[in-house]
Amino acid sequence: GEGEKRVRADIYPLRVENDAFVLFLKTSLMWGKCYFSFLFVRLKIRVMIISVDIFPKNGRNSLSFTSFRCETCSKEEAKYRCPRCMKYSCSLLCVKKHKLTQSCNGVRDKTAFVSVNEFTDLNLLSDYRFLEDVGxxxxAATRHCLVHSPATKRLLYCLRNKARGCNIELKTLPVGFTKRRENSTTFNSNKFYWHLKLIFPHCHAEYTLKGVPDDKTxxxxxxxxxxxxxxxxVVCQRLKVYTSSPQSDVRILxxxxxxxxxxxxxxxxxxSRSLLDNLKGKVIIEYPTLFVVLKTLKNDMVVLGQGEHVFISCYVILGYFSYISSS
Structure with a gap:
C-alpha cells in the first residue's frame, strides 16, 4: 500500500506538468485564432471602406479610372487583365494569343516577390491561404493510394534499371515535385519513349514533347x-531568331x-546522333531538358571544358610573365 501510494505521488507532479503544458498549447492556439480573426476583420473593414469610396450611394464613381489599350492588338480598349503577367487584353482571342506568345498560363503567381513597403493585408491573406493550400x-499526397502502391514503386524501379542498362543514370524525385508529376517517360523491351523539354533561351520559349523515341536524332x-x-x-514566327540562322550555328546543350x-x-x-547516344554516360533527373542556343548570340552557358581551358591558359600566361620578370 505505501509503495503504491509513493509511486502515485511521484507520478502526480508529472501529470500536473503535462496538464499545464496542454493548457499552454490550447491558450496559444486560442490567441493565434484571435489574432488571425482580428486581421480578417480589419481586412473586411478596409474592403468595405474601399467599396464605399468607389461605389457611393449617389451612383457616381468618385475615382477616375484610366482606360488602357489592348497590349496584344493595340486597337480596342482593354477589358481584361492577366493575373500573372498583368497584360491587358480586349477579347478572348487576344487573351489566347498573349498566352501563346508570352508562354503565360494565366494563373496568378502566389510566390511572387513583394517588398515590405508594398506588403498589404491582401498579401498577408494570400500568403495565409497559400500555406493552407500547401498543407x-x-x-492529400501522402494519403493517395497510388503514392505508396507497389505497382508505382515497381514501375520506377524498372525504369531506372532499364536506363542503367543503357548507361544512363536516371534519378526520380519524390512525389509532389513538379518534374515527378510532369514526367510521362515510358519504355518497352526495345526502347525508351522520353518526356523531353526544349528551351530556346534567345526567344524565351520552351516546348514539351511526349513519347519521343530514343532512336530519333x-x-x-x-x-x-x-x-x-x-x-x-506560329512557331516559326516566335522562333524567328533560330529559323533565320544557319543550322550550323545551332548548338544543343x-x-x-x-x-x-x-x-x-x-x-x-x-x-546528328540519336537521343539515346547523346544521353549515354549522363545523369538525368526525371527527364532530359535540352537548351537550344546559337553560336553567334551571347549566352551565359559554359560548356564543360571551355571555362577550364580558359582558366588554365590564363594561369599559364601569368606564370610565364612572372617567370620572365623574376629572371
Missing part, C-alpha cells in the same frame, strides 16, 4: 521548331547535374 496538398526532333520549311508558321551552383556547366550534344 492540404501535402496531406536530335536534328529530326528540332526540325518542327527551327526548320524554316517544316516548322509550324544539356545541363550537367550534381554540380554546385557556382560551377554550372553544360554538355554539348551531337545533333
Amino acid at each position: 492540404r496538398t501535402a496531406d 536530335l536534328a529530326d526532333i528540332l526540325k518542327p521548331y527551327i526548320d524554316p520549311v517544316e516548322s509550324d508558321p 544539356m545541363k550537367i547535374e550534381n554540380r554546385s551552383r557556382n560551377s554550372v556547366r553544360y554538355n554539348e550534344l551531337d545533333a
